[in-house]
Amino acid sequence: MAVPLVVGESMHLAYPTKVVFDSVTVGIEEGDRIGVVGRNGDGKSSLLGMLGGSIEPLSGRVTRRGGVRFGMLSQRDDLDPAATVGHSIVGDRPDHEWAGDAGVREVIGGLVADLPWDAAIGSLSGGQQRRVALAALLVGEWDVIALDEPTNHLDIEGIAWLAQHLKTRWAKNSGGLLVITHDRWFLDEVCTETWEVHSGIVEPFEGGYAAYVLQRVERDRMAAATEAKRQNLMRKELAWLRRGAPARTSKPKFRIDAANQLIEDVPPVRNPIELQRLAVARLGKDVIDLEGAGVRYGDRDVLRDVTWRIAPGERTGILGANGSGKSTLLGLIAGTVQPASGRVKRGKTVRLGLLDQQFTQLTEIAGDRVREVLARTKTTFMIDGKNLTPAQLLERLGFAREHLSARVAELSGGQKRRLQLLLLLLSEPNLIALDEPTNDVDSDMLAAMEDLLDSWPGTLIVVSHDRYLLERVTDQQYAILDGRLRHLPGGVDEYLRLRREQPSSRTNSPITPTTGDAGAGASGLSGAERRTAQKEVASIERRLDRLHAEVKTLHQHMVDHDQGNYEGLQKLAGRLRAVEGETVELEERWLELSDLID
Known part of the structure; x- marks a missing residue:
């Protein structure tokens, strides 16, 4: 018999x-x-707040x-904001105590290995905090953990x-997890039960996201014909889950026969041949070609070749x-970023629509009411053979009628995203780029x-960390690895494998260790030793930057120097040899330390 950990009664x-x-x-x-x-x-969030x-x-x-x-x-x-990263995570615990805990090392390695241990919280970005x-x-010991949008x-x-981590954190049939997230892959991967919050109630469903979709479709079928719109949308989603994602559908998370019966008359999610025919008709054969394009910011090559x-x-x-x-790659495509090398060639008929993260498309209409914005838009949009007006399209995106009188600046983040997507589609682009939609x-x-x-x-390019979305709306994936664009025939799984194989795979984001002691690194360094090594690496990198700059300066001085002043040239050459010798030694030490902490 299951043991209750937390119970909320008649809340x-x-x-x-x-x-x-x-x-x-x-x-x-x-x-x-x-x-x-x-x-x-x-x-x-209110539900988690009450239980917590x-x-x-x-x-x-x-x-x-x-x-x-x-x-x-x-x-x-x-x-x-005044506390350091280290103190915020492990508090006043002595180094030998927390560094000797494999679980603590795993969490630190998995989430914050790229952050300076002594950096003040106030100096970090919102995402880093x-x-x-x-x-x-x-890193704490908990019987129940509640997470509000952890991804x-x-x-x-x-x-x-x-x-x-969450799948292996507790022994089987022990511990409790409650998580709010819009990441549907994460829900399917971690959760064995789903609670839907709606209409003032909490409705439970067995299984993760895929099982929830099936049960919700069945519920909606039985409820009433008034739920037809929602039901058809969920049936289409179910068709994708059953047909479009082999890794997901192989899991016995819901009754296969019932699922097949529900979707037997649902057409495939997309007709790729028909969509490509229409795309060629709207775009022609030339869209955008990037040829050996590179982008550099200062001394750093962000994109190469x-x-x-x-x-x-x-x-x-x-x-x-x-x-x-x-985002730099999207900038190259959109024309807002110019290549430092190579070239970008655009087809004459390309009309690009960009949905960015900053809602820049809404800036000029921030003071307008939503209905005023829609009134200026006469275009209709065809879905499943039907022409929808802007208002109908916005309703389809879940926009409530009472919000039509609100000013754009007063909308919530989710409402702004709906309006932003609507205006993007109604601008009739034939190439859409979505940046973290x-x-x-x-x-x-x-x-x-x-x-x-x-x-x-049309042509669709999506930048996102949402694995479910990428697998759902795109037919192929590329990755940016070491500044280069690489095709991924194996999709997201291949990308994760390639990142694990990179010598320094998590320069800007947390490393992905295996379970157990791997969070401390293959070298077996203690936490204190690791931090010391990381500090030395950072110090070497700063010194190498100064030495490289000095080498350039010395070369220029030698070019500009009076060639008849042999003694002066000898001094410059001697200094250059000394600098280059120090550079070689530091680079060798940098490689040794990097091998230890990677």
Whole structure:
């Protein structure tokens, strides 16, 4: 019999304008791995807050089994900006104590290996601070862990590491996990139960995201014909899950016969031949060609020798670690970034639409009301053979009618993303580039977005850390590795393998160790030794930068020097030999240390 860890009984929570929960009863038992899904604003974070004790329900109660340790990662920033990274994670524990703990080393290696141990929290970016907060939680001993959007600011490797960590953190049938995330691959990989928060209730489903989709379709079929829109969308999503993702459908997470019966009359998600025919008709044969293109910022080559012929109708996903150059690549395609070498050739008929992370398309209309923006747009959009008006399209994207009178600047992040996508589609581009389109959106919005993109006849390029989205809407993937663009016939799994094989695979993002002691590095260094080595590497790199600059200066002085002044030239040559000798020694030491800490 399962043992309850935390139980919320008859919980009621309301705000002046909205009832969030009305007499909700839920429980977390030993061995539970629960994913929480639902539309933004329906109460997912409030539910975690009540169970975690940070929000007090107006009525009802939350009880914990005696001695249960409950750890929670909220979306608030609770770190002390003056504290260091190290102190925020391990506190005042002596180095030998935490460095001798394989579990602590694994978390540090998996999430923050790239961050300076002595850096102040206030000097870090928002994403880096988020990783420190997650690491600080995971190094603790907890019986129950609640995570609110833990995959935000993690790249694909970091997400894969976190999934593996949570799957192996507790022994079977022990510990409890409650996680809110819009990352559907993560839900499927980690969770054995799904709670849907909607209409003031919490509805449980068995299994991860794929099983939830099946059960929700069955629920909607039985409920009423008024749910037809939602049901058809979920049936299409189910068809993708059963037909389009072999790694996912091989898992016995739901009844295969029932799934096949539900989707027997659902056409394939996309008709690639028809879409390519339409794309060629709209674009011609020439889209954008990158020929040996390179981009340099200062002394750093961000992209090198990128050659890519983008074809009409191509649907490509771009993978890469944070800072690897993905947005720079989109800039080359869009024309906002100029190559330092090589060239970019654009077809005459290309009309590019870019959905960026900063909502720049909405800046000029920030003071306008949504209905005013729609009134200026006369274009219709065809989906599944039907012409939809802008208002109908926005409704299909889950935009409530009461928000039509709101000013654009007053919209939430998710609402802005809906409007941004709508205006992008209605501008009638024939090449769309999406830069992290899943930010600020829930799983319903993602499914609606993917449904629209399925019918879109053009060339599609997607940069995202959302593995599910990439596998769902693109037909091939490329990766940026060491500044070069590489095709991935094996998709995301091949990318993760290549990153693990790189000598220094996590320069800008957390390494992905295996379980056990691998987080401390193959060398077996203690945490203190590792930090000392990392500091020396950083010091060597700074010294090498200065020496390289001095070599350039000495060469120039020798060119400009009076060639008749033999003594002066000898001094310059002697200094040059000394600098070059020191450079060789430092580079050898750098290689030794790098081998130790990689």
